[in-house]
Amino acid sequence: MKSDQRFKWISLGIIWVWFTLFALLPFCLVVISSFLSRSNASLISLPLSLEQYTRLANPLYWQIFQKSVLIAALTSLISLCLGYPFAFIIATARNRFKPLLLLLVIIPFWTSSLIRSYAMIAMLKAKGVLNSLLLMLGIIHEPLTILFTNTAVIMGLVYNLLPFMVLPLITNIERLDSRLVDAAHDLGANWFTTFRRVIIPLTLPGILAGSILVFLPAMTMFYIPDILGGAKSMLLGNLIQNQFFIAENWPMGSAISTMLTILLALLILFYLWATKGRKRGDWL
Amino acid sequence: MWGIDELAKYVVELQGIHKAIHGHGILQNLNLKIIEGEFLTLLGPSGCGKTTLLRLISGFEEPTQGTIFIDGKDVSGLPPHQRHVHTVFQSYALFPHMSVFENVAFGLRCQQVSFPEIKTRVEAVLKMVKLEQFSDRKPGNLSGGQQQRVAIARAAVNRPRVLLLDEPLSSLDYRLRKAMQIELKQLQRTLGITFIFVTHDQEEALSMSDRVVVMQEGRIEQIGTPREVYEEPCNLNVAKFIGETNIFDGTILSSDETSRQITVSMLGKKRLTKSSRKFSVNEKVHVLIRPEDVRVWGRDEVTDASDMFEGTVLEVIYKGTTVDLIVRINEQLTIAATEFFDEDDDRLAYKIGESVLVNWGNGWEVLLPYEV
Amino acid sequence: MNRRYLHVAYLGMIYLFLYCPLFILVVYSFNDTRYSLLWQGFTWHWYQELFHDRSLWLATWHSFTLGITSASIATLIGMITAISLYRYQFTGKKILNGLIFILILSPEIVMGASLLILFAFLLQLKLGFLTLLLSHVTFCTPFVIVTIYSRLVSFDKNIFEAAKDLGAADWQILKRIIIPLLWPALFAGWLLSFTLSLDDVIISYFVAGPEFEILPLKIYSMVRSGIKPEINALCSVLFFLTLTLTVLSQLALKKRN
Numbered sequence: 068m069k070s071d072q073r074f075k076w077i078s079l080g081i082i083w084v085w086f087t088l089f090a091l092l093p094f095c096l097v098v099i100s101s102f103l104s105r106s107n108a109s110l111i112s113l114p115l116s117l118e119q120y121t122r123l124a125n126p127l128y129w130q131i132f133q134k135s136v137l138i139a140a141l142t143s144l145i146s147l148c149l150g151y152p153f154a155f156i157i158a159t160a161r162n163r164f165k166p167l168l169l170l171l172v173i174i175p176f177w178t179s180s181l182i183r184s185y186a187m188i189a190m191l192k193a194k195g196v197l198n199s200l201l202l203m204l205g206i207i208h209e210p211l212t213i214l215f216t217n218t219a220v221i222m223g224l225v226y227n228l229l230p231f232m233v234l235p236l237i238t239n240i241e242r243l244d245s246r247l248v249d250a251a252h253d254l255g256a257n258w259f260t261t262f263r264r265v266i267i268p269l270t271l272p273g274i275l276a277g278s279i280l281v282f283l284p285a286m287t288m289f290y291i292p293d294i295l296g297g298a299k300s301m302l303l304g305n306l307i308q309n310q311f312f313i314a315e316n317w318p319m320g321s322a323i324s325t326m327l328t329i330l331l332a333l334l335i336l337f338y339l340w341a342t343k344g345r346k347r348g349d350w351l
Numbered sequence: 352m353w354g355i356d357e358l359a360k361y362v363v364e365l366q367g368i369h370k371a372i373h374g375h376g377i378l379q380n381l382n383l384k385i386i387e388g389e390f391l392t393l394l395g396p397s398g399c400g401k402t403t404l405l406r407l408i409s410g411f412e413e414p415t416q417g418t419i420f421i422d423g424k425d426v427s428g429l430p431p432h433q434r435h436v437h438t439v440f441q442s443y444a445l446f447p448h449m450s451v452f453e454n455v456a457f458g459l460r461c462q463q464v465s466f467p468e469i470k471t472r473v474e475a476v477l478k479m480v481k482l483e484q485f486s487d488r489k490p491g492n493l494s495g496g497q498q499q500r501v502a503i504a505r506a507a508v509n510r511p512r513v514l515l516l517d518e519p520l521s522s523l524d525y526r527l528r529k530a531m532q533i534e535l536k537q538l539q540r541t542l543g544i545t546f547i548f549v550t551h552d553q554e555e556a557l558s559m560s561d562r563v564v565v566m567q568e569g570r571i572e573q574i575g576t577p578r579e580v581y582e583e584p585c586n587l588n589v590a591k592f593i594g595e596t597n598i599f600d601g602t603i604l605s606s607d608e609t610s611r612q613i614t615v616s617m618l619g620k621k622r623l624t625k626s627s628r629k630f631s632v633n634e635k636v637h638v639l640i641r642p643e644d645v646r647v648w649g650r651d652e653v654t655d656a657s658d659m660f661e662g663t664v665l666e667v668i669y670k671g672t673t674v675d676l677i678v679r680i681n682e683q684l685t686i687a688a689t690e691f692f693d694e695d696d697d698r699l700a701y702k703i704g705e706s707v708l709v710n711w712g713n714g715w716e717v718l719l720p721y722e723v
Numbered sequence: 724m725n726r727r728y729l730h731v732a733y734l735g736m737i738y739l740f741l742y743c744p745l746f747i748l749v750v751y752s753f754n755d756t757r758y759s760l761l762w763q764g765f766t767w768h769w770y771q772e773l774f775h776d777r778s779l780w781l782a783t784w785h786s787f788t789l790g791i792t793s794a795s796i797a798t799l800i801g802m803i804t805a806i807s808l809y810r811y812q813f814t815g816k817k818i819l820n821g822l823i824f825i826l827i828l829s830p831e832i833v834m835g836a837s838l839l840i841l842f843a844f845l846l847q848l849k850l851g852f853l854t855l856l857l858s859h860v861t862f863c864t865p866f867v868i869v870t871i872y873s874r875l876v877s878f879d880k881n882i883f884e885a886a887k888d889l890g891a892a893d894w895q896i897l898k899r900i901i902i903p904l905l906w907p908a909l910f911a912g913w914l915l916s917f918t919l920s921l922d923d924v925i926i927s928y929f930v931a932g933p934e935f936e937i938l939p940l941k942i943y944s945m946v947r948s949g950i951k952p953e954i955n956a957l958c959s960v961l962f963f964l965t966l967t968l969t970v971l972s973q974l975a976l977k978k979r980n
Contacts, residue, residue, distance in 0.1 A: 071893040075811055075893075078806070079807060079813055081800065082800070082803060082807060083819075085860075085861070085864075086819070089857060089860075089861040090822060090826060093838050093840060096844070097840060149737065149740075153734065153737045156734055166973075166977065169973075170969070171738060174969050177915075177918050177922075177965050177969045178745070178922075178966075179921070179939065179965065180922070181922070181924050181942055181943060181946070182745075182748075182922075182942070182961060182962060183745065186748040188946075189748065190744050190747065196747055226741075226744070229737075229741065283828070283830050284831075287830040287832040287833075288832075288925065289832065289925070290924055290943060294946055304832050304925075307836060308928070311836060311839065317840065317844075320836055324833045327833055328829065331825075331828065335825075335828065409888065411888075430887070431884075431887055432889065432890035432891070437888055440884070440885055442881050444879050444881035444882045444885040445882075446886075446900060448900075457889055457899070458889030458891075461886075461895050461899075506889070509890070
């Protein structure tokens, strides 16, 4: 019908216009800006140059990058170790409890991470709850300085990003066919072997998805290192923020953002390669 | 082409239909005329194109070549709802958020029929499918058989010329299937609408249809009444697809045109038979004989074994009403026989390895031209 | 049933980790002291201070209007996109799928920076409500799309064909079938967008202007200056708001399953 065709074209029109204008175009602008320079008159101007990228080779920037990767990797690892058993227990829980258990994970997931990070401060202060508890239990004799250290940043990141690890894992583990586990046991494998050779490989897509969902934000959520790590904590996200608002070097900020996007692309490609031939998820 | 009068008595007509999807030919040069008021079944294995054919008639797909006429009118390019044919889907596709009444009334509502008329027509058709008391229920609270009746009612209330049913019984269990087959047949007679039914179950096709269209690989192999298709298959494909059959090679010894009597040589013996086809002397043929037509005898029961085939029992399969016997005739050939099981009849108490004799009534064979 | 106890213990430990800080936050919002972290008595004082802080109210009002508007637009665009992806074949469909996937995964900071360049440099727009609105809709829509699409694929796909077969035009299918079946997902998608918009810090940081103050940025600047009891009260209130919205959304999605 004519009106059906019209409906289709209007819908597709709106979609394409919006996404091109506000997603594709801005991204292209970032890439283009990274090849431009900063001038006194305007934040971004000609001439075209590779200056920003050559400046990135500076060991200072490289150090920040290394530190960001390290912290992000640690965050992912800790989230994985804490989160995998957690996700496994929930995914295999009885149907009666599962909705409630899921809800209790989703609530922190939806709570502003700013609020949650702020809540961590009270925990980690010298006179904070954690120290008071440990002192009271006699585990330590002097309050630990946690706040404004890398440890605090990692703790804050794990605290914020744990749900991002757990939720994809739960979806993935739920899809695990329990009969495969039964078959492994039936053929003589003990728990450890079954875990290593059946469960882990089959839940690999979930593990990778969760890790990527933790790794990238860990590098770029600038307000967490800012609040919990203090002024001296400079990760990649802080660097970009700094370039745009303090150093006012937009091309540099764009260059770093472009590198970040390339990193994202590499991680996605890795994910697709590592999960080739397996069931991944609804959106892929 | 056909004159207007000729076209008019066929409610649906397909001429020269070709359909290809992504370069793969699904249907090849299909021609079919469907008589008004008949129960026609499209029968064939998965992938033979029967569902595609249904979708061409309903308008969800267009043929790559060829024309489709409904009531004498060319419907090329006409969308589904303008064709006066309706489809009952395999999964029923009932609207889960609407009650039975609302489901059935849906088509009428979309055409903006007045509410009093909707009420009368919906209630009438619900009565016909015996679901008047369920009109407020949601599909989720109905059994499979009931859901199917709602799907049929929903299509039938719009008074289509043809109702297309795409394997509607395949998700039901055996008992329910058998019951629904009878119900559907009665429903078709009550409604008086032409039914085009798709199935891969040949028993279903034979028991329900006025005519059967046997399809394979996008082509129509044979069109005929269930009896014609079963007893006189026109080629090996049809013969093998419908029912069980034994196939032997033979050579024509003599053929009389007037009396249609033919002598054929097979397995070293001569047999006298009849055929409506023409064969020439020395022509190679296939000789087909259905297992239920084959008789098995013990050696000691027979005096004159001259026109019988010798063999040894290979398998005995008891099936309740019948017993299947597989008899080895020679190194390469076995013959399957099905006999009604009679507790008192010693004749049927065969043992594996026993030596037996096999034959069948004269003229019960079907002769087909030799195919490689 | 040793294993069962082990499971419960582990779950309890992690849930404790997740909720403890928030719990402490709420408790301290009632603590009758400004500087000490020891309990000094129950008080509503900080909530009263909160109530009287006009700039905070303004920021809250701004955030709410922004959230409601962007959630509504995002839900609309998201619904159209999800339905189009489900029903139609069109050139570039795979690209659109990929784009949505990338938008969900990509770091917010990149999106924030890119939108800043778009608005401030290319379009020369003043940073404020409009730029915030456009940005929020852009980053919320992919989540709405995924929510609605998951719901769509759970239906028997023949339903739409059956409706067409029976004579329904596209708008009738939308009105009589798609929206009634979809509304729990629409509701959940709206709530998700609203929450994401309310909580967003990074993207808003890049595209917000001085005249249209929003809550998360205000909290951020307050937090950087150290612990204040009013912030505790504010955060507690927001936490309970999020709690309610989450529960509502999950209930909506559970319905009609």
